[in-house]
Amino acid sequence: MSPQDDSVLSASLDDTVRFWDLRSPNCQGLMHTDGGQPCLAFDQGGFIFAVGLGSCKILLYDIKEYNKGPFATFPIKDPITLDFAAEWTHMSFSNDGKLILISTTSNVMYIVDAFNGGIKHRLTGHMNQMGMAFEACFTPDAEFVIGGSQDGKIHYWEVETGNHIHALEWHHEPPKVVAFNPKHLMFASADTNLAFWIPSM
Incomplete structure (x- = not known):
């Protein structure tokens, strides 16, 4: 959950990340990933979120421009x-x-x-x-x-x-x-x- 507002990220076994607003029952956005069920984390500002994929890399996204892809990718x-x-x-x-x-x-x-x-x-x-x-x-x-x-x-x-x-x-x-x-x-x-x-x- 975002530390700044009512936004929530969820990860699923179908390799998707979904964006939610607690004020609505409907999904607000959808992102497909490749590499198994992702791990997710918001930064404390609520502007950036991290996606861990395949237990081997981290992708960083801007919450407002996630559809443009990650702005940084780190192999771990x-x-x-x-x-x-x-x-x-x-x-x-x-x-x-x-x-x-x-x-x-x-x-x-x-x-x-x-x-x-x-x-x-x-x-x-x-x-x-x-x-x-x-x-x-x-x-x-x-x-x-x-x-x-x-x-x-x-x-x-x-x-x-x-x-x-x-x-x-x-x-x-x-x-x-x-x-x-x-x-x-x-x-x-x-x-x-x-x-x-x-x-x-």
Whole structure:
């Protein structure tokens, strides 16, 4: 969903991206892709959106001129395996628009430079041997990444270094979704239960 208005992007197994307005039940636009079900992310300004295709490249579009095609395309390759064996499950921009976080079905995630597509860090330390579709996120200050794990923990990584620094325990099932409030110091995590987290004073 756009951070600025009621616009929503959706991706489908039929290789399409659809544009929606919450004030209308009808699709407002349609874009065909090639390479499997896309991953989507709006930047925090709501002017640019990213499309991840084939778990191997990112395309950047201007929301007002998406019909002209992407204005930038970045091939993404793991610096260690030189390829991507894991399927991308989620993408998100940092609040400053400089970074893109890619969650995968493997036990690695990626922080990517949003301007040139270079991989800045591989994030490891969590468990995902079962190929689950986890959704991690940046903190609002883009200092940390938080995400779930197959062992039920919520893990923290430092964005500057990519180091795994902490893990929280509460969930009995893997928390597949973790989302930080963009303005306040709190986040939510969910498995079969929804948990809200605030700092202890």
